[in-house]
Amino acid sequence: MNTLLIWPLIPLTYWGGQYSVKLIGRRAFMPPLGLLTVAALCPQEWNLRLVDLNITGAVSDEDLEWADLAFISGMVIQHSSMKEVIRRCNKAGVPTVVGGPHATSSPEKFDDADHLILDEGEITLPPFFKDYAAGCAQRVYNAGGEKPDITLTPLPRFDLLDIHAYTHMCVQFSRGCPFACEFCDITYLYGKRPRTKEAHQILSELQILYDLDFRGEVFLVDDNFIGNKKNVKLMLPELITWMKEHEYPFWLYTEASLNLADDDELLELMSQAGFHSVFIGIESPSVESLRETQKYQNIKGDMLGKVHKIQSHGMEVMAGFIVGFDSDTEDIFERQIEFITAANIPMAHVAPLNAMPNTQLFNRLRLEGRIEGEWEGDTFDFCNFATKLPALTLVRGYRHILSTLYTPENFFGRLRDLMGALKGSSARTLGRLNMTTKIKYLFPLIGALVKLGMLDKDRKHYWKFMFWVLRNHPDKWLFALCRAITGHHFIRYTEEVVVPRLGLLEKELQEKEQLLLVAAAS
Ligand code: SF4
Structure with missing residues (x-):
């Protein structure tokens, strides 16, 4: 069975890192771990071909002629590309099997797919394979609330990747989160009881990446890495040993909840693991907004102090911020900027609140009759519900936040403060990189800096920052270089895309407001 595994296009976003990816001569940011796991679950005799549209741009006619079946996965933000891929497969007569988080949340949007494999594939793929072989595959497979034991999940098929096309790699240790933030769909998708893999699985995954000659940043794409602290603490000592034995070939990062700051042992273990x-x-x-959205874990104690504490263990805090809560008042925009600045967070992802399907927020707003549209996963999908703050105030304030945070001066200002706040491992770890890693990973980075330093209109900021780092924090120069390159994406994307688009939206809302005033006056 010739099978395509297709990962649709991710449009330009903050986290897509497209400007920086180009700068260091790679073609995409991160591979589709879900599809690589699907590949591992496929019958061994099947011929598999991964097509990442973020690398190839499109599915080729040759791929479609070759294929007997096409698996397509994706997130909400990939919706239009997913639909286009399904259309092409349908036209070419290749049966489609659609799954992943978007299809699981909104299966009704995929009437054009032949089969829908919803929920987690470890549960829903085996019966599909069995029925498909018997010629009686159903249209929809779901897990009926069951969650798989991921200690049985096979190793993702990293061998299918063009590994050096990506800037980052990813592995996963856990799924699910014990918290219940009102806007979040993680507990709907993966449950409230975090399930973890075993240490040997993660180490095997890292070993495969190592053997495939990848060096650099590896994202542990967990919903909340510390959701099951007991199991994380059992795994981390083994990870530390592996990293030491392999001379720290990877720089690790992950997602976690703020209560990480309350656990000194965990902070130290993560720091030592790299x-x-x-x-x-x-x-x-x-x-008030945190209480409204049931983010109680952020209310206990001093948030700013907690961010600084994590940084004092050598870990940068990247963070998500939201505007548009019912409890937000007009000063929220300045307060967000002040907090992000005081917290030394160069990479802050600020987004308007949106109600995703299957969240408590969506259900509440629907009962209140406030849902006004669908969320399409884009930063510019401005609140899909009637907000308490006027829409014009929100758009104006949101634009103000982004255009303030991502000027080169302010971005590098926060980055400088972060350099001072980071103690310990990031400096130690990056300093311990072996020579092979340095050569493989550093040359593209240095090439990128030279491009930025020669050609970019903000080049004086990059040089000023790098010389400042060499003078004040020479042990952190590599980390500083990586973040300067990442910053290029945030700064450019904000300036060239985000601010102009929000400006247009603001103008549109202003015109609407004026028309309403005229109508009311006449
Ligand atoms: S802590 Fe994060 S993953 Fe967990 S429910 Fe809240 S937003 Fe979702």
């Missing part, structure tokens, strides 16, 4: 960054959903400096 985690240099952690993404945390901080969401808002407003306690």
Whole structure:
């Protein structure tokens, strides 16, 4: 059975890193781990071919002629590309099997797919394979609430990748989160009881990446890495040993909740294992907004102090922030900027609140009759519900936040403060990289810096920053270089795409407001 595994296009976004990816001569940011796991679950005799549209741009006619079957996965943001891929497969007569988080949340949007494999594939793929072989495959397979034991999940088929086309690799240790933030769909998709793999699985996955000659940043794509602290603490000592034995070939980062700061043992273990960054959903400096969205774990204690504590263990905090909560007042925009600046967070992902399907937020707003549209996973899908703050105030404030945070001066200002706040492992770990890793990984990075330093209109900021790092934190120069390159994406994307688009939206809303005023006056 010739089978295509197709990963649709991810449009330009903050986290897509497209500007930086280009700069270091790679073609995509991160591979589709879900599809690589699907590949591992496929019958061994099947011939598999991975097509990542973020690398190839499109599915070729030759691929479609070769294929007997096409698996397509994706997130909400990939919706239009998923639909286009399904259309092409249908036209070419290749049966489609659609799954992944978007199809699981909104199966009704995929009437054009031949088969829908919903929920986690470890449960729903085996019966599909059996029925398909017997010629009686059903249209929809779901897990009926059952969650798989991921200690039995096979090793992802990293061998199918063009591994050097990507800037980052990813592995996964756990699924699920014990918290219940109102806007989040993770507990719907993966449950409230975090399930973990065993240490030997993660080490085998890292070993495969190592043997395939990948060096650099590896993202542990867990919903909340510390959701099951007991199991994480059992795994980390083995990871530390592996990393030491292999001379720290990877720089690790992950997603976790802010209560990481309350656990000194965990902080130290992660630091020793070589985690240099952690993404945390901080969401808002407003306690009222945090309470409204049931983010109680962020209310206990001093949030700013907790961020600084994580940084003091050598881990950068990247963070998500949201505007548009019912409890937000007009000062929220300035408060967000002040918090992000005081917290030394160069990479802050600020987004308008949106109600995703199957979340508590969606259900509440639907009962209140406030849902006004669908969320399509884009930063510019401005709140899909009637907000308490006027829409114009929100758009204006949101634009103000982004255009303030991502000027070169402010980005590098926060990055400088972060360099001072980071103690310990990020410096130690990056300093311990062996020579092979340095050569493989550093040359493209240095090439990128030269391009930025010669050709970019903000080149003076890059040079100023790098010389400052060499003078003040010479042990952190590599980390600083990586972040300067990442910053290029954030700065350019904000300036060239985000701010102009939000400006247009603001103008549209202003015109609408004026028309309403005229209508009311006449
Ligand atoms: S902590 Fe993160 S993953 Fe967990 S429910 Fe909240 S937003 Fe979702």
